[in-house]
Amino acid sequence: MTRRSFLLGAALCLSGTAAAAQTRIADLRGTIDAADLGVMPDRTDDQSAQMQRAINRAVEKGRALFLPAGTYPVANLRLPSGTLIVGVPGRTRLVYQGGGGLLATAEGAARIGLDGVVFDGANKLINEHAFGLLHFLDVDHLSLVNCEITGSSRSGLALDRCAGQVERCLVSGAAEAGIRSVEGRGLVFAENVITDCANAGLMVMRWTKAEDGTLIRGNRIERIAARAGGTGQNGNGINIFRAAGVMITGNRVTDCAFSAIRANTASNVQIIANSCLRSGETGIYSEFEFEGAVIADNIVDGATIGISVANFMSGGRMAVVSGNLVRNLSATGPYDGSGGAGFGIGIYVEADTTVSGNVVEGAPKYGIMAGWGPYLRDVIIADNVVRDSGVAVSVSAVEGAGTTLIRGNILSGYREAAIRGYRWQEAVTDDLAGGAAAPAHLTISGNVVRPASG
Incomplete structure (x- = not known):
């Protein structure tokens, strides 16, 4: 078989059509076949030294390194600037040999590209100084496309101070996070599948508060x-x-022990049009020292609290919560919540927030809750539909609680009250939608109320 015929066959497997295969061949012209440099697939002996020489040789020549389908036992590969490795998706497998290192790393590199390669950690021990099976530090223009990362004894992919994109990759079985990014510089995570990880799916963090600008779109996390x-x-x-x-937009996040999406001390976060199913605690969380959150057009189906915008006492403020559908909430959480507001709440907010155009159904405790003790300021709850709740709208009536407007909502099928004031957990007013005198900080008008029958 000629080299061109081999590459064409591989491209056909990748693409499925002759036209796309020809495009793939054009992309691969000038590549170096790893076999020509002594790297042989499906060997049982360690191929690390041969693989490293092949990577270095391809970089020296300014070419991509093509790895045919097969298994390559390797460890501790270092990827220099200009590395481009291309494999056959799902069939080119680099399997970690152990030894207390990691599978591959790069530091201070200008451009790294990995396309169509499986990285298998085989659940073997990784060095404590390597935070993932693949660990990249200070890499500009990182590109991981159509790759698979599995079986890591730490995180699957660890990125420190990197820029670039991770797209259409499959990450599974990590003992920590599927993907961990620290101090990112405008990363894009798009259309990846992250499953069955022990502690986190996709984590984006910084050591100190700062602009990050990461885009997270169209991922499936389970x-x-x-x-x-x-x-x-x-x-x-x-x-x-x-x-x-x-x-954070257009993601499908299901079956997480705690939150589908959790933003802690994350200002100007946008959480838009995500599907969050069967969360063990709060479906979508914006908490602690943040200023600015837009939480809009999401579906939260199954959680103990649907959406929470909290911690005004720590500076958490300024949000829009609109157009969300929240349903099927549970009053039983993963820990004892009796010291706070508890579980079974549709939407919870505290300060400088508009809650509008949402539909909440099946909140055992409160459909919408505004404030906890004195931590309530400048909240509008308007034009929402709240169905099948204990209390449709709960609002803090503690001295020092701030202005709250509750207007034009449809509150249907509640069992205890349509709108009620609380001092922390204690109900201290009659139903404020039924003509009871409202505390001075509350303005209540135009709500349509219909209690549960029977």
């Missing part, structure tokens, strides 16, 4: 556990910490 324990540090599908300006 079955994220919280094996390390805690009350929310672990077990989240998408977790943003201290990173500002992150956009």
